[in-house]
Amino acid sequence: MLFGILGETRAWHDDGTEVPLGGPARRALLALLLIRPGEVVSADRLAAAVDPEGAVSAHALQSQVSRLRKALGSGAALEQAGAGYRIVVPQDDVDACRFERLAQEGRAALRAGDAARAVPLLREALELWRGPALAGLADSETAQPAAVRLEEHRLGAREDRIEAECRLGEPRALVPELRELVGRHPLRERLAALLMRALFAEGGQAAALVVFEETRRHLADELGADPSAELTALHRELLSADPSPAPAAPPAQLTAFVGRTDEVAEVAGLLRVARLVTLIGPGGVGKTRLSVEVAGVAADDVCFVELAPLRDGAGLPQALLSALGLRENGLGMGDSRQSPVDRLIAALSDRVLLLVLDNCEHLVDEVATLTARLLAVCPRLRVLTTSREPLGITGENLWQVKPLDGDAAERLFTDRARAVRRGFAAEPQVVSRICAALDNLPLAIELAAARIRTLDVDDLAGRLDDRLGVAARGSRTADERHRTLRSVVAWSWDLLTESERQAARRFTVFAGGATAESALRVCTTDGETLESLVDKSLLEVAGGRYRMLETIGAYGGERLDAAGEREPVQRAHAQTFLDLLRTADPHLRRAEQLAWLPVLTAEHGNFLAALRRAVEAPDVATGLQLLASASNYLWIRGVSASVAPQAIALLEAVGDAPPAGLGEEYVTCVLLAASGAAGRPVWQRHRATAEKALTAAWSAGRPGRYPVGLFLWMMRNASEADPGSAFALVSSQRDCADPWARSAARYVSGFGPLGEGDTALAERTFATAVEGFRALGDRWGTALALDALAGLAGGRGDRAEAIALTDEALTLTEQLGALEDSADLLVNRADHRIGEEATAARADYDRAAGLARRAGSSTCLAAALRGLGDMALLDGDLAEAERLYGEALERVDPHWVKSVGTQVRTLAGLGRVAEARGDHAEARTRYREAACAVADMGADIWDVLRLLGLPAGVIESVAGAVSAR
The missing domain is CATH 1.25.40.10 (Tetratricopeptide repeat domain)
Structure with missing residues (x-):
């Protein structure tokens, strides 16, 4: 006799005829016994399954068991055991047991690499299902855990079957099924991974990456968790599977977009007929957020470039190259005559792309010059910029971003206030008065709304009247809203505790944000203080990194100077990233390099900031050590030429002799200086001294501290007329203690x-x-x-x-x-x-x-x-x-x-x-x-x-x- 509980509970004789089991009470009774054939089920549990209301007496249960025993006849032994009953049948006669056996065998075959054997086993297992497990009984508390377990095994078997079929043949046919499953189970990371692989197999890399992003968002929103290491590794694998450059996407937004819906459509429409549109307006008015929303609807291929971290226009072309995902060097080392601007033109000449340049006001002249040139020679390029003033070039279309209208401002305040205080409600007149006092500026509103977590709305309105009254009602000038926003920042700053103010002003030394570990160290604070700054909208946190808005950062920088802390905090910042580079360096020469390269890439802005400050000081020792510790990363990533100007400036400060104890660092600096277009004279001037320093570091059978510098020395000297001494130096390290240096020496x-x-x-x-x-x-x-x-x-x-x-x-x-x-x-x-x-x-x-x-x-x-x-x-x-x-x-x-x-x-x-x-x-x-x-x-x-x-x-x-x- 065969039994089925994967669907409605049923039984069949060996000849295939169905056994008349009777009503739902007997089917529920049989189903509960069949969950674990041979195991005793207490009479109380059986009674609860027959009638969850508890109306079944022991006599009535015994009567139902007797009728079930009669219906089954000799096909199964239904026995009383102690205070319960059990059914004695072969495991394989129950569809659930047979399913679990087949599914387990299929999974074992899949893990052993035998997909051809796994597929028929898993299909046979899944074909046993006729509906939901324990149908009609799954709502019972006695059967619900078993039903959940069986359904989980069923989903796991479907995943195994899909993976096995993907391994055997064309996975694209499985995309519809996977999309349906991912839609029903958005937190199931394995399903997301299978869908990502199937989409990528049919050429849908972008669609696969969208699946990852949606899964990441679901995990964050519903569980407060990040994707697993396996799913993150698959994400990196898909990114690297196609060597095409991946432009920087607009930043993901953590809050709802309020107001300006019509503006988004109008600016997007303007970009369809105009190749350059500039969003202008005061700080805090919402230019960046509007540009992000426009980019999302105006183009399929978008590159978003944040210019706020740049201190001058010299790094502008390199910032665009980095945002476009373009490296600067290949495996071979040497000089290059091609400027970063020429590389940009070559990369964009035939590409359909929307380039978004955010926060241009401090580089307006350089941005205008570069944008005009790119638009002139790249006919399929469109540019959207945000600035506090126009670029002032031919063809520019200006879009004035104004403060929100009254209704939108009030909705924004209410939305953000409810995010920090559940159930927030206030008189519309009070909210309107707050927004009016803030000139309806989005950033000012968000800063004020964050205070609702600790202040009553009437108290907040009163404080705004006291602190911003003059700025809001005084003489109105072109920069009036900026001064109003500054007052809001100052007011929000004054409400911080001393420890919060200290952490906030010290955080301003970071460029491009910071991890929690770096922020804690440089700001000499604790995690609770950082989280408090996030709560109060002084910091943002996303992807494990803390960031500070530009306007707040500018004000905090002034406070840092006023406290006389800039120099020691910048030293702590430089030492933090020097330690990170030193920690990462040996890993970059080993299997962990794929894990460490993204870590250093995320900190590239902080590295450049620390290096720039060392050059400006000048702090020669710190600058040389930063360059030497970063050299491996710079060469692998192909961005060595981006630090050539700083390397040249350091060599000017050093003079003709390396500082004591920093000979190898000096050599690395010479190599990096020579990697730029203007590096040839520097190389000719310093080559002989650098070779002596390198020889001293790698002699007497002891390895130096920077094996990559030794290797690059030979690569750079290979183009010289007489590379013999450099060749001999590198070759002499074939038996040195450092395994990477040995391999490099043997290669050379x-x-x-x-x-x-x-x-x-x-x-x-x-x-x-x-x-x-x-x-x-x-x-x-x-x-x-x-x-x-x-x-x-x-x-x-x-x-x-x-x-x-x-x-x-x-x-x-x-x-x-x-x-x-x-x-x-x-x-x-x-x-x-x-x-x-x-x-x-x-x-x-x-x-x-x-x-x-x-x-x-x-x-x-x-x-x-x-x-x-x-x-x-x-x-x-x-x-x-x-x-x-x-x-x-x-x-x-x-x-x-x-x-x-x-x-x-x-x-x-x-x-x-x-x-x-x-x-x-x-x-x-x-x-x-x-x-x-x-x-x-x-x-x-x-x-x-x-x-x-x-x-x-x-x-x-x-x-x-x-x-x-």
Whole structure:
């Protein structure tokens, strides 16, 4: 006999005919016995299941049991045991027990990696369900826990089945089912993860990220919790799966948007016909919030740039590059002739984008100049700015953001007051008087409403009359509302306790917010004080970081100066982030680098602020230590050139000799100064002194403190005419105590035998470096060494091995978010494919060119254009090949060592074009230029040309031109 409780309680004979169980009382009785076959169920529980009102007597229960026993006949043993009853049947005869067994076996198969076996098991388990578990009994207190448990197992089995089916085949067919399940279970993180993966599989990366954000919001709103580590890791994985740059999204809003609905629609409409719109108005009037709401409806692709942390216009282009998600350097190190503005133009030239520039007033001239240039050369770009004054450039459309109207202001005050005091209600006239006293300014209203938590509304109105009366009713000038807001900030500040005022004014030294740990340390306060400042709207908290509004920060900065605390607090700030950088540095050379890079990226503004103050002081020791501790992060992220001006300024303060005990820090500063466009003279002036300092630090068998500085020294010196001493210094560390330095030294050492033509020894050395980097979990070093091995494999004609190694390196660079590195590797892979897989090679070149344009990297773009020129030459299109080679040659950076290969191959390509046209004189000229570029490398010309993969005839032509130099 078979029994079913996964739905309405039923029983069937072995021949399939149904057993007539009778009314609901007997079905409830049987269901409760079948939850745990063979276990005794007390008579009281059975009676409660039969009649929750408790009207069933012991005799009546016995009568129901007797009738049920008669209905079941010999198919089941229904026994009395002590003070209860039990049913004795095989476990597999009960659908719930069979379901749990099959589901458990399916899950075990899934965890063992056997999805093909898991799917039929899980489907069979789920097909046993005919409706809700214990239908008709689930509301009973005696059965509810079992029903909940079974339903939870059912949902878990569906998740297992979906995951198994995703592993077996096309997951996109599962998207509708997953959307329905996520809608019913918004807090179920595993369902969200499955939906995110399925959406990403069908090309919906943006949709997948929306699912994460919605899940994160549900968890925060309903549980007050953050997503799990697994879901957060999946989020990072999806972000890094596509190396396209991810622009900064508008900040998520924590409160409802009140009023201005019509303004949002009108500004969005204006942006459809105008390419530049500026929201102007006084501080605190709501320009930023309006821009966020407009961005949400005006465009699909939005980049939101907060300019308030910038102190001057010098960092404006770099701030835009960072917001667009663009790195500044690739794996290779060296000078770059391309300015940040040129990179911006290259990245935005063909992109449909709404660029929102928030808080422009303190940089209005620089913003106006840059915006005008970008709009002139990027025809598909639109710009929305917020400022207290117009940019004053042609084509600008001004939108005056005025204070809220009376009704909206009162709604805003009431909404925010109810957020801090449940059930808040007040006379409309009192609320209207408060808002009028605040000139209906949104920020002022929010600050005042926060005080409702501790003040009565009438008391609040009286205090506002006392403190703001003159400002609100005095002579009205253009800056009157600003002074009113200042009075509100001052009033709110005066109501703080002394400990709150101290923490608030000290917090103003942060740039871009702070974690709780950093805020507690720098402000020398406690968590309760920070939370109190949040409650009173002096601080905001989101994503685990505290932030202070600009207007409050400006006032708090004045209070910090008045208290005479700025210098010691700034020292504490610098030391806090110096300690963070030192803690993170070793992790950046190991498997934890993906976890630590986002941590340091979030603190980039604080690092720059600490560095800038050290330069301005000048505090040479702190500045040098900050740069040295951050160097690994700066190079991996590709933002080393952003600190080149500060590095140059520090070197000016240092002079020609490094400070005592800071030799390595001095070396790192020289390297970072040389990474900028103006760094060449600095490099020439300080190179010899820096090499002596580095040699002193890495000698006598003891490792220095900054292994990355040693490695970068060799990378930077590789483009010099005589890198021998630098090469020897790095190579000497092959057996040093630091494992990362050993791997880096072995990687660098591989170029020695490579230059001498001993490719076998070079390959063994690079392979050893790969093993060392990989054992540490360092993706950056591993990618470098894999790329070198791929070049050797390609040089000996093993294209399959070269492509496989390049694929490995490409995976690692994409995990790091290295857009330019990925473009560089795509070109290398295409070079390996071009002989036998022309279609795949063209696709790689095209993709590399696209990535290079998005990143604004002229060097990577030159390599991709050279490859496309090779393709055109193979197709016999001489005019197109010549055009592409010419464009590539214009973009080659002669100071970057990795550009030498591009330069040689481009010149050789132009020589082949000339030969094909019969112009032998032009061909000889081009081959001679290529030969000069090779000879300048100081290596055997034949080996270099072979490693470049040039055709035999071209190698002979170029090598033969050496004698004509």
